[in-house]
Amino acid sequence: MIFSTPKSLVRLAAVAPAIVLLGSMLAPSASFAQTPEFVRVRGSIVGLDGSALTVKSRQGTDVTVKLAEDLRVSTVVKASISDIKPGVFIGTAAAPKDGASHAIEVLIFPEALRGAGEGDRPWDLTPNSTMTNGTIGSAVEGVDGPTVTVAYKGGERKVTIGPDTPVVTLGPADKSDIKPGTVVFLTARKREDGSLSANSVTVGKNGVVPPM
Structure with a gap:
């Protein structure tokens, strides 16, 4: 279906690490799903300043997340x-x-x-x-x-x-797709000082937004 052509399969292979991380976001681990040290962030991107991503959450608050240097980005199709x-x-x-x-x-x-x-x-x-x-x-x-x-x-x-x-379904994206106004879904780790960090994000693209 969506990834039926050889070219698409190559693109899928390129984004596979990010998609695997997305799969881990949806994993049934009790510790992952219930402990407060992980926070799911859904909303629209306000801006990206260096590695600091600011998201306007669905609750209307600004949430800042530090992105990893080896950030992995995926999208939905x-x-x-x-x-x-x-x-x-x-x-x-x-x-x-x-x-x-x-x-x-x-x-x-x-x-x-x-x-x-x-x-x-x-x-x-x-x-x-x-x-x-x-x-x-x-x-x-x-x-x-x-x-x-x-x-x-x-x-x-x-x-x-x-x-x-x-x-x-899932598709490839890159850091250039992280821009103001884009809808984003990510799972961040909450550290002892209250700050949030993430090594993977899923962004909306071509009018399709992450519904998770």
């Missing part, structure tokens, strides 16, 4: 619900509604990253949201969109994907 088929490995944030899980977003992982962050755990995108990384086992069409079974080691979750749900 628009995909579609038709790309979500049995056997595909995805990550989906979902929220409860009417007794079922409804997708807030879906990230389709390239085949080379099958298994990244596999599992099911709480997420902080919306209240009571979850993040599930796993393989699509089945899909059943419904009034609100297809309901897919996302299977992971030790369990599964059924998630309904509405027609307006953002569906993306």
